Amino acid sequence: MPGISVLFMIVVFMALAFDYINGFHDTANAIATVVSTRALSPRYAIMMSATLNFIGALYKTAVAKTIATDIVMSKFVTQEVVIAALIGAIAWNLLTWYYGIPSSSSHAIIGGVIGAVVAATGGFGALKWAGIQKIVLGLVISPVLGGVIGLVIAAVLLRVFANFSPSKVNRNFLKLQILTAGLLSFNHGSNDAQKSMGIITLALLSANLIPSPEVPLWVKIASALAMACGTAAGGWKIIHTMGTKIFKIEPLYGCAAELSASAVIWSATQLGMPVSTTHVVSGAIMGTGASKRLSAVRWNVARSMFIAWILTIPATALVGAVSYRLLRLITV
Numbered sequence: 001m002p003g004i005s006v007l008f009m010i011v012v013f014m015a016l017a018f019d020y021i022n023g024f025h026d027t028a029n030a031i032a033t034v035v036s037t038r039a040l041s042p043r044y045a046i047m048m049s050a051t052l053n054f055i056g057a058l059y060k061t062a063v064a065k066t067i068a069t070d071i072v073m074s075k076f077v078t079q080e081v082v083i084a085a086l087i088g089a090i091a092w093n094l095l096t097w098y099y100g101i102p103s104s105s106s107h108a109i110i111g112g113v114i115g116a117v118v119a120a121t122g123g124f125g126a127l128k129w130a131g132i133q134k135i136v137l138g139l140v141i142s143p144v145l146g147g148v149i150g151l152v153i154a155a156v157l158l159r160v161f162a163n164f165s166p167s168k169v170n171r172n173f174l175k176l177q178i179l180t181a182g183l184l185s186f187n188h189g190s191n192d193a194q195k196s197m198g199i200i201t202l203a204l205l206s207a208n209l210i211p212s213p214e215v216p217l218w219v220k221i222a223s224a225l226a227m228a229c230g231t232a233a234g235g236w237k238i239i240h241t242m243g244t245k246i247f248k249i250e251p252l253y254g255c256a257a258e259l260s261a262s263a264v265i266w267s268a269t270q271l272g273m274p275v276s277t278t279h280v281v282s283g284a285i286m287g288t289g290a291s292k293r294l295s296a297v298r299w300n301v302a303r304s305m306f307i308a309w310i311l312t313i314p315a316t317a318l319v320g321a322v323s324y325r326l327l328r329l330i331t332v
Contacts, residue, residue, distance in 0.1 A: 018090050025097050053188060066198065103308045111313035138275055152252055181254075189268045
């Protein structure tokens with residue numbers, strides 16, 4: 001491809017690094033419940049999740065187009081802006097992973113882009129507010145929907161199987177959970193890998209290397225591979241938090257949480273809306289736990305997760321803005 005600069009190659013490398021980190025940071029989304037109920041061993045759960053993440057990542061590109069076109073005006077985007085945005089997102093993901101806090105890679109990259117562009121332009125005029133509002137609305141509503149749907153599914157299943165022996169119910173749902181975890185892994189890949197695709201596409205547009213926001217095949221394959229490799233690396237701290245600290249998950253509740261999260265993420269992908277799979281799955285786990293009884297959910301853990309969610313966009317926007325200023329000092 002003609003006209004490729006060193007900065008653009010750095011963008012691609014960092015976007016794929018973000019995708020890789022997103023993979024091991026968000027491994028817990030798809031397999032925390034199936035590992036905590038021992039439906040699958042961690043090794044096999046991760047192998048299944050990595051494979052289905054890769055397949056899901058190639059499924060659709062509507063979310064990538066939203067990231068590339070609906071947050072900022074591409075004419076104000078430079079390679080330095082994209083690099084600064086990725087620094088903000090990667091730094092936040094590594095920080096929350098280190099402390100075992102489930103947080104949103106979607107929020108992180110959106111905050112990073114906003115902060116870097118505002119620093120580059122000296123104001124908010126380059127932001128596409130309608131697109132940002134749509135994205136933020138989806139990010140806020142999706143975990144609530146995950147919780148509500150999870151609560152309803154779990155409540156229905158509990159009523160249907162009320163007269164069955166608990167050991168028999170758990171045995172049957174343990175097998176079914178492998179299927180629902182696989183479905184969630186596919187949907188995780190279909191939404192989350194597209195964020196890196198969108199960032200690379202945004203960089204290609206800003207450099208006039210492509211005429212329209214159509215995601216090139218090499219970008220799809222590279223992003224899918226990076227996500228799958230990151231997933232295969234695992235993210236044990238967050239798996240532990242989501243699988244055991246929010247709510248003691250049994251197979252029936254695990255199936256309900258995975259089904260509800262899959263439904264929400266799949267719907268968002270069809271609409272081209274980037275959602276936080278972490279938030280959706282966490283909301284679904286809380287909802288299913290609440291169907292048993294409200295005290296079954298460890299709300300103090302949920303509170304610390306909520307605080308991290310609230311802080312993500314402003315924190316990554318700040319890091320993105322500072323990173324841009326530092327990059328300008330280096331490159332000028």
